[in-house]
Amino acid sequence: MDHQTEWRLDAARNLAEKLKGKAGIRAILVGGSAARGYSDVYSDLELIAYWDRQPNKEEKRAIAGELGAVHRYPKIDHGHESALEIEGFPVDLWHKSVSEEEDILDRVFDEFSTDLGAHNVVDTVRTGIPLYGEELVRKWQERTEQYPDELARRFLDEYLPHFHLRQLHFAARRNNPAAFFNIMSNIQSSLFIVLLALNGSYFPTYKWMFKRLHELPVKPENLEWRLREMYRESPTEAAARMQEVLEETLQLVEAQYPDLDTEFARYGVDQPVPERFSDSPFE
Known part of the structure; x- marks a missing residue:
């Protein structure tokens, strides 16, 4: 594993430790370049928290505060909510519900959707590294093993x-x-x-x-x-x-x-x- 990937994964594990005890969070996945082994000096860190429901804005705001995060972009930017900065480093923290993710997997594997956004979700699941809720994530990853x-x-x-x-x-x-x-x-x-x-x-x-x-x-x-x-x-x-x-x-x-x-x-x-x-x- 190269240095750029290694230290980003270490940071992801530390953040996951702070998140995994939150009520409603079923799984935490590190995705993006760090999970794929593609990180370079410009890469941020992508974390996905999977909830048993869609969290509200207050819950997301509280989590960002507990992580010592600030928003990287102004509210007019569509990436404002997920794009955080922790200790000066860019971290994308996505909040998704389990049902939302499974609906996308169904679209790809049951309906054979060619929507590229859905396929990027599948690739993120396939290459992602579960840091919490491994059983749930592994179940999803098993679905990605056979390309229809x-x-x-x-x-x-x-x-x-x-x-x-x-x-x-x-x-x-x-x-x-x-x-x-x-x-x-x-x-x-x-x-x-x-x-x-x-x-x-x-x-x-x-x-x-x-x-x-x-x-x-x-x-x-x-x-x-x-x-x-x-x-x-x-x-x-x-x-x-x-x-x-x-x-x-x-x-x-x-x-x-x-x-x-x-x-x-x-x-x-x-x-x-x-x-x-x-x-x-x-x-």
């Missing part, structure tokens, strides 16, 4: 059509870097979701895209380097590299799901380089 095939298929059906390069080719040739990088970033994001589905991996948020890609076994060769290079090379070279990556990804999809309809995705990947029309073809 139907869920993978739904993600592939939804995100493979984003493998479309027509507008990327145009933006690469029109000296429009804002449009080019916007389109390219969106395609890379969809590629990430496709590869998560192929590997039976849940969504850690785009913030951790490259760290999670590094962990995935099924992906195009040297993928992380190739995706980063697209932001350094010329737009036309980047578009060509993107075409290669998407083609290789489609081959992986078709090998794993030979019955899946990839016709439109292949149409999008095989988009030709735009023709130039300097002079009128009309007489």
Whole structure:
């Protein structure tokens, strides 16, 4: 375990000791970068307290006071309530009810929802480290161990059509870097979701895209380097590299799901380089 992760986990254990005796708290989980082993010098600490009900504002305020915490952001910020600062260090303390968490798990595993917010919750549960109420958390984690095939298929059906390069080719040739990088970033994001589905991996948020890609076994060769290079090379070279990556990804999809309809995705990947029309073809 690296130093940045280790001391954050030590801090989480100390905070959990102060929280676990509170009436109504069923479990405490450390999530985020510390639980995933992704912490760097900019990482905060994410703690989730699971209650048998939704706590009221007075209870949350009392807990923050007992922890010696102050709010990092003003009330106009949507993260005001959960974003705390303890001893000058940023701590996100989330309060959730057990039923709320289990409803999200049901949406993903029973209804096969492709909502990315719900999948981030699942990934947090899967990678989280229980500091209290381990039996409850382990029960949830058992549900995450088997990634449903139907869920993978739904993600592939939804995100493979984003493998479309027509507008990327145009933006690469029109000296429009804002449009080019916007389109390219969106395609890379969809590629990430496709590869998560192929590997039976849940969504850690785009913030951790490259760290999670590094962990995935099924992906195009040297993928992380190739995706980063697209932001350094010329737009036309980047578009060509993107075409290669998407083609290789489609081959992986078709090998794993030979019955899946990839016709439109292949149409999008095989988009030709735009023709130039300097002079009128009309007489």
